[in-house]
Amino acid sequence: MLALIEKLKRERILEREEFRALLSGADARADDRLRELARETARENFSNEIYVRGLIEFSNYCQRNCLYCALRAANRAVERYRMEKDEILECCERGRELGFRSFVMQSGEDNYYTAEKMTEIIAAIRARHPDCAITLSVGEKDEETYRAYFKAGANRFLLRHETISPEHYRKLHPPGMELAPRVECLRALKRTGFQTGSGIMVGSPFQTIDNIIDDLYFLAELRPEMIGIGPYLPSRDTPFAGEKPGSAEDTVRLIAILRLMRPDALIPATTALATAEDDGRERGILAGANVVMPNLSPAGAREKYRPYDNKAGRGAEAAEGLELLRARLAKIGYAISAERGDHAEFIEGGRCQKT
Ligand code: SAM
Ligand code: SF4
Numbered sequence: 001m002l003a004l005i006e007k008l009k010r011e012r013i014l015e016r017e018e019f020r021a022l023l024s025g026a027d028a029r030a031d032d033r034l035r036e037l038a039r040e041t042a043r044e045n046f047s048n049e050i051y052v053r054g055l056i057e058f059s060n061y062c063q064r065n066c067l068y069c070a071l072r073a074a075n076r077a078v079e080r081y082r083m084e085k086d087e088i089l090e091c092c093e094r095g096r097e098l099g100f101r102s103f104v105m106q107s108g109e110d111n112y113y114t115a116e117k118m119t120e121i122i123a124a125i126r127a128r129h130p131d132c133a134i135t136l137s138v139g140e141k142d143e144e145t146y147r148a149y150f151k152a153g154a155n156r157f158l159l160r161h162e163t164i165s166p167e168h169y170r171k172l173h174p175p176g177m178e179l180a181p182r183v184e185c186l187r188a189l190k191r192t193g194f195q196t197g198s199g200i201m202v203g204s205p206f207q208t209i210d211n212i213i214d215d216l217y218f219l220a221e222l223r224p225e226m227i228g229i230g231p232y233l234p235s236r237d238t239p240f241a242g243e244k245p246g247s248a249e250d251t252v253r254l255i256a257i258l259r260l261m262r263p264d265a266l267i268p269a270t271t272a273l274a275t276a277e278d279d280g281r282e283r284g285i286l287a288g289a290n291v292v293m294p295n296l297s298p299a300g301a302r303e304k305y306r307p308y309d310n311k312a313g314r315g316a317e318a319a320e321g322l323e324l325l326r327a328r329l330a331k332i333g334y335a336i337s338a339e340r341g342d343h344a345e346f347i348e349g350g351r352c353q354k355t
Helices: 002-011 016-024 028-046 085-098 115-128 143-152 166-172 179-192 209-222 248-261 271-276 280-285 299-304 319-331 344-348
Strands: 049-052 054-059 102-107 133-137 156-158 195-202 226-231
Touching: 002 016, 002 028, 002 248, 016 209, 016 248, 028 049, 028 248, 049 319, 054 085, 054 299, 085 102, 085 115, 085 319, 115 133, 115 143, 143 179, 156 226, 166 179, 179 195, 195 209, 195 248, 209 248, 226 248, 226 271, 248 271, 248 280, 271 280, 280 319
Parallel strands: 054 102, 102 133, 133 156, 156 195, 195 226
Antiparallel strands: none
């Protein structure tokens, strides 16, 4: 096992059977070494600095019906809300005052925000905060729309592929939702020039180790600048209510593997990981994660934006809790970066959108 981990660090990829052995994670000593090497790798690339992004959950309306997510259209138990431009700008303003230079705008797939409306919002944020990064996480759109977002001033886009197995994808979604268009969206985002993020939920219903290995190979090929990995957590308001949650341990192991595969990637310690375990965020960072996304949404919205039950949104997961987050990171030897945290290729390679 230890030799496999050294090989992964050296070659950044393993054979299928080698990945299988590592992912089975039966060996505590190997897990320790994996996290240690991943941590060292992150330190070599990012020192002890953690990038922060202010998360603005601007609408919980969604036209889709993913079987795992409580924001799904068919869920009548959720009180829906959406924010207008001014309210979103206020969130950015507050974030700016708190010290954020990077915003993540996330929502369900809400067609209320036409391409025109959305580009207007993006352009308004860009005009007020020319030095900030704007990340979108608003789902599948056509390439022309992505281009309009980019032209208006958005820099990054998060769209998890969720699973690269078409059969597994069908088990997680209702009839009519297919994997291929999602993967095509990811390719379109890359073509457009976005710093692109993808990833999976760990322990999602019906997921096998082979699915995860295929996801690793897909991520190695796609080379997203950001990789979002969090445990699947059940919601009582979905068809998967009775399914068991993914484990923090498996998630942390996967973060470490991905760090060794992609030393320069931006990998968050996700809210789902912090929800699964009180010290989830710290465990993610100690396994090589280098980003956290505290919540900047207004309190009322925060309560209503819950893809899964008991979502963390207070304390160090809240933007106002930045001092608490700073203290918790300091305890494990890390500091919040003052940079906006672009992927290195977008800074040094000259592809960085300056504004
Ligand atoms: N609607 C956009 C989309 O699907 O890309 C963005 C919002 S969606 C809530 C963001 C991510 O939340 C999804 O990509 C999915 O991986 C994650 N998610 C949804 N339900 C979840 C659950 N029950 N447990 C953990 N993560 C979940
Ligand atoms: Fe909608 Fe995204 Fe949830 Fe799917 S995961 S139901 S697209 S918010």
